[in-house]
Amino acid sequence: MSNQSLPTLDAAKLFDNAVISIQLGIEDFSLATSPSDAGGNPHRALSSVRNLFAGMLLLFKYKIAASVNNPVDAYTIIFNPPSIVPESDDNGGVRWVPDGKFKKTTIDVQGIEQRFKGFGINVDWDAIKQLQDCRNHLEHLHPKHTYGEVGGFVADLFPVLSDFITNELQQVPMDVLGGAWEKMLAHKDFYNEKLAECEDSWQSADIPDGMQTYLDDCNCQMCGSQLIKAADEDLALELTVKQHKDKFKYRCVSCGYADLIAPELYHAFHVANDYDPRDGSEPIYETCYECNHDTFLIFEQECAWCGATLEHNTCSICGQPLTQDEQDNGGLCSADQYTREKFMRED
Ligand SMILES: [Zn+2]
Ligand SMILES: [Zn+2]
Ligand SMILES: [Zn+2]
Known part of the structure; x- marks a missing residue:
């Protein structure tokens, strides 16, 4: 079989699509955050976030595709291999065949992360996962409740794109994204300034x-x-x-x-101290005996709201950490307290 018949991928096209997607995302962003009498439309917030996130992933895929010389290799590392499933061969045996639909899909965030590791491409995955969470979260909200959140998304996307275009693509973001970049930069400055004012106000x-x-x-x-x-x-x-x-x-x-x-x-x-009793997780917090808020952190042995701490932190016999409930035992855990009471009764 000659290389001619294998599917190929044109990396330059990925790059163009990435740029278009990001530019559309910024256009949507401007519309989403403009007042309605100036042609604004808050319903554009979701499409803004979708376009921006998709554009960022396309830029990542471009980098992966451009890391190999051969367009056939570029294809194979961007598209998922078909899954092979077992089928009966009608003779008591199995035969392995490609899964039915033959619809080609490109790698997702997880696939990109794997390829980046393999090719030594560095990005801030914590920041990217946060952007992904925000994108997924917005998908499930009413558009009315999203236009404020999109501002944070764009501000957080800025350093990710800036670092990636500069360090990994060795290009100038302004040259790549033009006016869209200027808008992002201005927004990021505005957003961070407002964020600092907000933080100050709580002092x-x-x-x-x-x-x-x-x-x-x-x-x-x-x-x-x-x-x-x-x-x-x-x-x-x-x-x-x-x-x-x-x-x-x-x-x-x-x-x-x-x-x-x-x-x-x-x-x-x-949300931060979430636990799910259904999967057998132990509670992380409980009601504080001092202030009555559900903010007593059991493992820290301290209330996040009123700062209450325990008089006895560990059992004086077995050394186990104690709870609020066990404070009346004078420094013993429930088990050792039980043994002591039993011993005293038998005495
Ligand atoms: Zn608001
Ligand atoms: Zn408290
Ligand atoms: Zn004990």
Whole structure:
């Protein structure tokens, strides 16, 4: 069989498609974030994120395809091999045949990660997985609740594309993406500036120390934006989150919506410390005996909301970590406390 009959792949075409997809994504982004009287349309947020994410993956695939000299090799490393499944040979044996549909699919994120490892291509996979999570998350939301989140997506995509085009493609992002790049750059600067203002605003709001870390995961309930500030009016009244959790509000910089911050902090806490009893996982947190919030971290032996700690941390006989429930045993775990009581009864 000659090479002529094997499918080939033109890497340059992948590159062109990548650029077009990213440019379309930025066009959608501009529309999604413009006011409606200026032709804006929040429904474009999802197509923006889809186009941008697809464009980034195409750029990655281009790099993989361009890493080999032969267009046949380029084809085989970008497309998934057909899966081979067993079939009866009608004679009591099996024969292996390619799976029915013959529809060729290209490698996904996981496939790209494998190829990148094999070819020594470096990217920030943590950042890419986060972008992928955000993209998947937006697929399941009502468009109304997504246009704030797309701003964070574009800001986070910026360093990934910038590093990849500069370091791995050895090109200048501005040359590759033109006006779309300028828009991304301006947005990233604007976004990071607003993010810093938001972070500053919480300084005097007195969020409990153990809950601070969850503020980064809080979003506006209306539009999904992470650009949420401590409400000016609450700061002016010198309210604090610690003391006035039923009053203190955030205000969204993207859409202006305001609501209580405490439920967002709890939600972020519970997402971060999630456990599933159905798969046999042990609880990670429980209700705090001091403050009554469901924020007592069992393994840390400390409440994230009020900072309560335990009087006795480990069992004085077996050394096991103790729980809130076991504090009345005077430093013994339940098992050793039981043995001691039994021994005393028999005495
Ligand atoms: Zn909002
Ligand atoms: Zn507590
Ligand atoms: Zn013990």
